Amino acid sequence: MGDYTLRCVAGGETLPEQYTLSCKEHAGLIRTEYAAKQLTVRPELPGIFRYIDWLPVHGTLPTRARPVTFRSESLCRELGLPNLWVTFTGYYPERDCFVATGSFKELEALPTTVRLAENGGGTMVVASAGNTGRAFAQMAVEFGTPVIIVVPASSAKSLWTVTEPKQPDAIKLITVRGDYTDAIAVANRITERPGHVPEGGAKNVARRDGMGTVMLDAAVTIGRMPDHYFQAVGSGTGGIAAWEAAMRLASDGRFGSAVPRLHLAQNLPFTPMVNAWKERRALLLERDMPDAAEAIAQVSAPVLTNRAPPYSMPGGVFEAMMYCGGDMYAVSNADARDAGRLFSDAENGIDLDPAAAVATAALISAVNCGAVDHRDTITLNITGGGYARVREELGVFPVPVTATVNADEVPEV
Ligand SMILES: Cc1ncc(COP(=O)(O)O)c(C=O)c1O
DSSP, X not given: OOOEEXXXXXXXXEEOOXXXXXXXXXXXXXXXXXXXXXXXXXXXXXXXXXXXXXSSOSSOOOOOOOOEEEOOHHHHHHHTOTTEEEEEOSEEGGXXXXXXXXXXXXXXXXHHHHHHHHTTOOEEEEEOSSHHHHHHHHHHHHHOOOEEXXXXXXXXXXXXXXXXXXXXXXXXXXXXXXXHHHHHHHHHHHTTSTTEEEXXXXXXXXXXXXXXXXXXXXXXXXXXXXXXXXXXXSSOHHHHXXXXXXXXXXXHSSSOSSOOEEEEEXXXXXXXXXXXXXXXXXXXXXXXSTTXXXXXXXXXXXXXXXXXXSOSSTTSHHHHHHHHOXXXXXXXXXXXXXXXXXXXXXXXXXXXXXXXXXXXXXXXHHHHTTSSOTTSOEEEEEOBBOHHHHHHHTOOEEOOOOEEEETTOOOOO
């Protein structure tokens, strides 16, 4: 279970596993290759670990968090899509979804926490726009794993846990006067200190394969890979993860051989990957994200505002899009809000993360412009939702701020 090797995408060589994030010889991503060529689902294991065959871990953690795929009859009817499936990662007890921090970032945090513990341990340093940090904060309070979380000051309110901290020192929360990309820069400087390990973002195979369980859950539940996959992206890591999981499913042989087309959405007016995708592989600062600070301040889904996504690099978003086909969508706040309302009306009043509302709006736009046929099998990745229910039913404990710094500072932690 979980036996794997690491391989450099660009150079093809195998790499030792020491919580390895990159190849010293080549730029780009590294990837896992699993001993199990066919997926055995293990429902006896907790939560996401039912997919341990294709996660880079040997052990598990006690959790109920996992993606859950279901058919929303009401949404199918509303959109005229009889073969629409929702893969939901959030808190929605009526649908058996128990992700307490409400987003698919818990799918990254769980295997990453195990992978680090199995490969040397250390204090994890995580840069986040909010949701990733909250997921790792929850890991820290549940399992005592030390973490330093670095977020833009405007995201501090997103940092809470549903378990009262017993070891308050396990979490250090640094807020940065700047945006998400500034938070990444501060986090990188903290990891230069001994004993501090960068979580790795898109480079972390545990993060990607954890996110890839969305595609696994969809294929296993539907009985085949979908024709289309919809997700809102900031870094695009979820899109890369969907592609990688689809390639594994194609080799498995039981879920079809055609990988799903990727439909990835960003939130207007900050849409760098949408802009680049129309023209080229390179992501250009001046062309694709002019007036970035102003644009970032206007989006309704701040988690989608990464200024340095792994778009052009070997194994990155551009290659995923070229391999799978599909399209990118620029979604306005108003369209996202309407789509979020539509979902909420269809599904017991469940509130969506603004990012998941962006993905839903992209699906509606694809239907309207004929990019999907109404009979196609579609997976809509609802990457977060049910926050109101979490607050009502579980209660939340805000994570206190340890220090606030400027983007060019290194905090004392
Ligand atoms: C709820 C939610 N949806 C979507 C995304 C985008 O994920 P990515 O671009 O890393 O795949 C994020 C990122 O933080 C998120 O929190």
